[in-house]
Amino acid sequence: MKVVVIGGTGLIGSKVVGRLGEHGHEAGAAAPNTGVNTLTGEGLAEVLKGASVVIDVSNSPSFEDEAVMEFFRTSTANLLKAEDEAGVTHHVALSVVGTERLQGSGYFRAKQAQEELIKTSGIPYSIVHATQFFEFVKAIAAAATEGDTVRLAPVKIRPIGSDDVAAAVGRTAVGAPVNGVVEVAGPDEFQLDQLVREGLAAENDPRTVVTDAHAPYFGTELKETTLLPGPDAHIAGTRFVDWLAQRR
16 A cells, blocks of 8 residues: 655654554655645645555644645645545545634634545545644643743643554554544543643753643633543553653
8 A cells, every 4th residue: 555644754754654664555755855845736746646545744834823724725725636636545634632622723723724625625534633742742831931931721631642643643544534533642631731840840941830721722712621532532552651751
């Protein structure tokens, strides 16, 4: 099976390519640095020749509202058009648990637009919704920092390791299209402020995490369960405490 991984040189993409290759699949990374640009369409037709599955784990280089919307709308439309012409039979995209509940954020509005394009494309698809990665804790803190203070809401979250996300994406890609969403989450439930507090402490980061029920999360206020998956989510095995220990 030939699988093309859009964004295949990034954190998740490189892991997906490696895992699929280990299981005997012909998996190739496609990204601007390999000559494939989904925004312009450059290299798409050539890289998709003979591909059965396309996995899109690419991300916008800018999180500014207009730029991120332009990225996901344009790149997804170009990719889906090229897939249709190449006869691709399964489109897999990585998105985020709670995307539909986070529409106060420009980034998540853009991810929702991406998902709608996929659902109406006519190409069999699977969308993998993952909770936030362990590796993303620093970015969450950075977005919520004012001076030396990090303000975060005490809402529930089940973060997941990038290795487990890659495994879920790869597993979904080699299965039959679900024409819907599958969710994956980590094994432990935290409060968001607690998670970031522990993550910063492990890095000896001196910033103070303050609990604030109204603190925005990338521009939108959260309810207690906004970031949690549903009851049918696949629960991965890697715990945050073990991931931190490995990093040390």
